[in-house]
Structures are given as structure tokens and as C-alpha cells.
Amino acid sequence: MKVVAILALDGVLPFELSVPGQVFGTANLAMPTPHYEVRVCAERRTVTTSADHGSFLLHTPWGLDALTEADTVVIPGHSGFLDPPPSAVLRALSEAALRGARLASVCIGAFTLAATGLLDGYRATTHWQHADELARRHPHIDVDPAVLFIDNGSLITSAGIAAGLDMCLHLVRRDLGADLAAATARRTVMPLQRDGGQAQFIEHAGPSVHDASLQPTLHWMESNLHRPLTLAEIAEHSAMSVRNLNRRFRAQTGTTPLQWLLRARVHRAQQLLETTDIPIDHVADLTGFGSPTTLRHHFARLTGTSPHAYRTAFRSQQTRISAHAME
Known part of the structure; x- marks a missing residue:
């Protein structure tokens, strides 16, 4: 314990x-x-x-x-x-x-x-x-x-x-x-992972207008993580300029569109590594990284470990939990 x-x-x-x-x-x-x-x-x-x-x-x-x-x-x-x-x-x-x-x-x-x-x-x-x-x-x-x-x-x-x-x-x-x-x-009636960061709660002095929510864009990006999305394509889907898109993202999520996309891809990779036996190269394709090398680089930078080590740790933990449930 x-x-x-x-x-x-x-x-x-x-x-x-x-x-x-x-x-x-x-x-x-x-x-x-x-x-x-x-x-x-x-x-x-x-x-x-x-x-x-x-x-x-x-x-x-x-x-x-x-x-x-x-x-x-x-x-x-x-x-x-x-x-x-x-x-x-x-x-x-x-x-x-x-x-x-x-x-x-x-x-x-x-x-x-x-x-x-x-x-x-x-x-x-x-x-x-x-x-x-x-x-x-x-x-x-x-x-x-x-x-x-x-x-x-x-x-x-x-x-x-x-x-x-x-x-x-x-x-x-x-x-x-x-x-x-x-x-x-x-x-506990909580989402496992809340969208955005603390930036959405920071009080900014004297805002003149209230920006529209990015939630539809974020959902669209999450649904298209496997695609090689560009900043211009994200801006086009959002019906705004690249400059305005960057400003909205900074205000509502505290990061840039491409950094948010990168973190979303790593999070999706974590889910796949935890819950499936899909090969690493296929995980890279499904999450839009394109190659196992690119996946490993960004995964290690954001999580501090490799995809293989992460899968070993979490799949082993899940196996132990499943064994307990069957006792």
C-alpha cells in the first residue's frame, strides 16, 4: 500500500x-x-x-x-x-x-x-x-x-x-x-482532464470584448490528430486569421495552437499505449507524428520517458489491477 x-x-x-x-x-x-x-x-x-x-x-x-x-x-x-x-x-x-x-x-x-x-x-x-x-x-x-x-x-x-x-x-x-x-x-464528479490551462482564469485588465469559445475548434483538432494539420488549416477551419487564432489560443488556453496540438497528440498516444497493444509505429501514424522517431522525441520531452517504457509501466499496472478484480 x-x-x-x-x-x-x-x-x-x-x-x-x-x-x-x-x-x-x-x-x-x-x-x-x-x-x-x-x-x-x-x-x-x-x-x-x-x-x-x-x-x-x-x-x-x-x-x-x-x-x-x-x-x-x-x-x-x-x-x-x-x-x-x-x-x-x-x-x-x-x-x-x-x-x-x-x-x-x-x-x-x-x-x-x-x-x-x-x-x-x-x-x-x-x-x-x-x-x-x-x-x-x-x-x-x-x-x-x-x-x-x-x-x-x-x-x-x-x-x-x-x-x-x-x-x-x-x-x-x-x-x-x-x-x-x-x-x-x-x-468525484470531475472530468479526468480539463480543457485549457490556468490562463483561461487569469484576470486581464480592461477587456473590451469577450472572445468566442475555441471549444468547437479544439474538438475538431482532437478529431483530426492523425492528419498533418497546419496553422493555416486550423485558422481556416476557425474562420479567423492566423494572428487572431494565435491571440485567442493564448488567451483561452495559455499556449499556441501547434503546442496545444502537440500535447493533444502526446495525450492520445498515452491513451493508446495504456489501453492497446498497437505497435509504436502505428501509434505514431494514428497520432499524427508520422514516424516513431518523431513520436519518441516529443513523447520523451513532454512526459520524461519513452513510449515503450510508458507502455510497460502502465500496461503492467493495468494487468495487476485486472488480476485483483478477478480474485
Whole structure:
């Protein structure tokens, strides 16, 4: 059983504290036998939640030593996120990382994770309102305020509060595969993957008009991933100029049309690798990459692993889950 430890600092935000337990606990309900043990950990075993969000006392049997025993450590935001974290907390997080645990922050919890120095040299995100401050305080972190979450393998950061749900569902997907993650998402009444990024929620000063939704274009692109779509063809389908298309994409998804298309192709490749035995070269054709070499290049760049290694890990996990279901 995998241990998920949730760090509760004084002033912790109640929703962010409860999200990991809700998602990982719900994943347990979708399996024949539980896969996760969820622990809430606090330095003094008793913490007070954020006064601005309904203050109450929280008692837990788990101290910081439980962080070093965890497979996953989740770091929610807290009201004092701009203050230096306690040295004992930084030490426990660093020891957990050194031992091989993956560390995941929710929203402004990224400030606590960043204070360990572990995020230096990596791309990370946090709530868009505080992204500039995170970048100012930690110039060695590549802060991206446009996305919902960023997975660096053992270091994962998520954006605004609800993005913690997206991130935790993503971790369930990494652990247990797409089917179990989808079942967990359905039970929590959440889409397994939300369209767009955090950019669609950022407040822009004084907009004069409201842009039309790109949703029909995104659906069309997803339906034509196997084709060698060009920027001009996407713009023609959208009935707008290339310049206007790029502007709309930046505003609504936080990225360019071709970058969105690339990520959609990699995501489709992940689905095919998880759920089928289709050869890699055929996966490359079905996802519009054209050649296995191109698929491997972009897949590795966006996921940190090769298509073969990804299939081995996720197909093996699915096999184990199917075996459990038959017992």
C-alpha cells in the first residue's frame, strides 16, 4: 500500500487540505483492495486552519516523521505562505525527497516546496495571482502561470485551488492507469482532464470584448490528430486569421495552437499505449507524428520517458489491477 502524506501547516487552507484525501480515498473505493493510505501530518499534531476560510482545530496522530515514510507528500497552501517555513518542515520535505518520495504542491503550497530549493532548475506553477512573486523570490525556478499543473516526475506543482483536483487525478492516473483514474473522476464528479490551462482564469485588465469559445475548434483538432494539420488549416477551419487564432489560443488556453496540438497528440498516444497493444509505429501514424522517431522525441520531452517504457509501466499496472478484480 502506498502512503500519501498531506502536510498541514498552521493556517492551512481547508479545501486544499481535504482534496488529496478525497481523490486518493475515492480511488481506493474504485479498487478491489485499497491502494493508498492517507495520512495528515503536522509538526505539533494540532493545527488551526485558515481563519479566512472558516477556522477550526485539526488533530492528527501523524507528525513530520511520517513525511519521510511516505511515497507521496502533498503540500497544500496555508495563510502564512509568504513567511519562511519552519526549518523542521523543510528538513522533513528534503529528507522525503532524498528517500525517493514524490512531492506535490497545491496552489500556493508551491512557496513551501520552493523554499526547500528542490524546484530550482525546474518548471513549476502556482496560483496565477502569486506567480510573479514566486518567480521574484526564486529566480532559478521557471514559473509558468498558464497551466493547471506541471509534472516533473518526482516534483509536481499545481495552480489555483481546484487544480489540486486535476493534479491528484493525474497522480492516480500515473499510479493506476487511465481506467481507474476515470472511475475516480466520475465518483468525484470531475472530468479526468480539463480543457485549457490556468490562463483561461487569469484576470486581464480592461477587456473590451469577450472572445468566442475555441471549444468547437479544439474538438475538431482532437478529431483530426492523425492528419498533418497546419496553422493555416486550423485558422481556416476557425474562420479567423492566423494572428487572431494565435491571440485567442493564448488567451483561452495559455499556449499556441501547434503546442496545444502537440500535447493533444502526446495525450492520445498515452491513451493508446495504456489501453492497446498497437505497435509504436502505428501509434505514431494514428497520432499524427508520422514516424516513431518523431513520436519518441516529443513523447520523451513532454512526459520524461519513452513510449515503450510508458507502455510497460502502465500496461503492467493495468494487468495487476485486472488480476485483483478477478480474485
